[in-house]
Amino acid sequence: MAHRALHIPVIFLTSTYSFSALFLSVFLAVAALETVNGDNVFSASQTATAPVAVARDLRYLLYDVNPPEGFNLRRDVYIRMASLVKTLRKEGHDWVLVLPPWGRLYHWQSPNIHQIRIPWGAFFSLTSLQANVPVIEYEEFVAENGGPFIDQVLVLQNYAEGWTDGKWEEKVDERPCIEKLMYSKDKQGYYRGWFWGYEETRARNVTCISAQGHASIMAPVLQRNITAISVMLDRAETLLHDHYAGKDYWDTRRSMVFAKHLRIIGDDFRAKYLNSTDDRDHTIYSEDWTRMKAKPGSAKGGSYLGVHLRRKDFIWGHREDVPSLKGAVKKMRSLMKKHKLDKVFVATDADDEELKELKRLLPDMVRYEPSAEDLELFKDGGVAIIDQWICAHARFFIGTSVSTFSFRIHEEREILGFDPKTTYNRFCGDNEKECEQPTHWKIVY
């Protein structure tokens, strides 16, 4: 599940390992171990079937995330993987990041729509992503690679023993798998697994790696210990950001431009129901993120309150800091009054029962409710983006504590040039004593 480590201050992640020590530990561990579930990583590239990369050949980094993790946490993991690929490329190696198709997400519960094997182009502008780091869709990888085979899967895990002596130390070692593997060997000796719903995909080898540290901790392992052409890091959320909210983080984040068809739907909705346009609200957007540098405070935003009200699993998962519906509506009303806003746009994952109650308490709220055709077309992920886009353009925004859905809205507003005071706000639990507000992360250009 999502862990707060995401937002651990960078200073906390100060590395205490040296690269030579890392190599030695990886080497010794690898030499000593015969993994329980897969071949030894060193031997992986030497099997008859696995092609061996020659120096400077193109290599592919694939990844996947723990199944229960949601859409916006996954967007965060993308930033970490992009950073790792940048590190590999800085060292002169031709790595390409393969975008893991979207699907089977726990929160995407709309019935009767096909929600697996969704390419990134359905949600994001690929040309924008590519202007940051070389990326390809999974199906392009299959075509380029000559088939649905991944040479090496590394299943990332923590260390069974936890932190030694209570001291944080960055390290990575090949270790026996702690949890039961989600891969099984078929008769031909290949590994089957989820692989984003591509049943024909196989892995040639699967190995567990204990990793504790930032994403680029994997660079030497990938570059020097493994010569396979395609390597997939499973449970990639185990790795932390190289430098949370630094320039590289923001470059990647800024490159995650929403797909144009979704932005258009959001813009049309703003114009039609919220009287909000970019010209009037000073939220001019440049398609080319490398040229987008709005002055902080320059965006005015539409004359409405934008709300992200996370419910469902958050109601019991965050009892302390998530308000009751009554409490949330009281806060919305007071914000509307304070900021002289006569409209409120609510993005929420509330279930039908809660929605009914919310409508009763706040009959004048505005929501984006897709038609069946639009839902089929945009999927739950596209609807989430449209909700986020509309919240991002509000004059004042309030979100939900520790929700990455709200965090991504904060970032979108930062990119658009809103005054941080109008962005970094969250609801407080009804009985929360110290209601700390979200941290302002300033863009580093």
Ligand SMILES: C[C@@H]1O[C@H](OP(=O)(O)OP(=O)(O)OC[C@H]2O[C@@H](n3cnc4c(=O)[nH]c(N)nc43)[C@H](O)[C@@H]2O)[C@@H](O)[C@H](O)[C@@H]1O
């Ligand atoms: C408990 C944790 O919750 C974390 O959720 P959290 O950070 O809020 O945010 P997400 O990672 O986005 O996961 C929540 C998902 O719920 C849906 N959702 C939530 N709020 C809205 C909304 O206002 N509008 C629409 N259209 N959809 C919404 C959407 O599919 C979204 O991706 C997960 O990332 C973790 O993996 C874990 O499950």
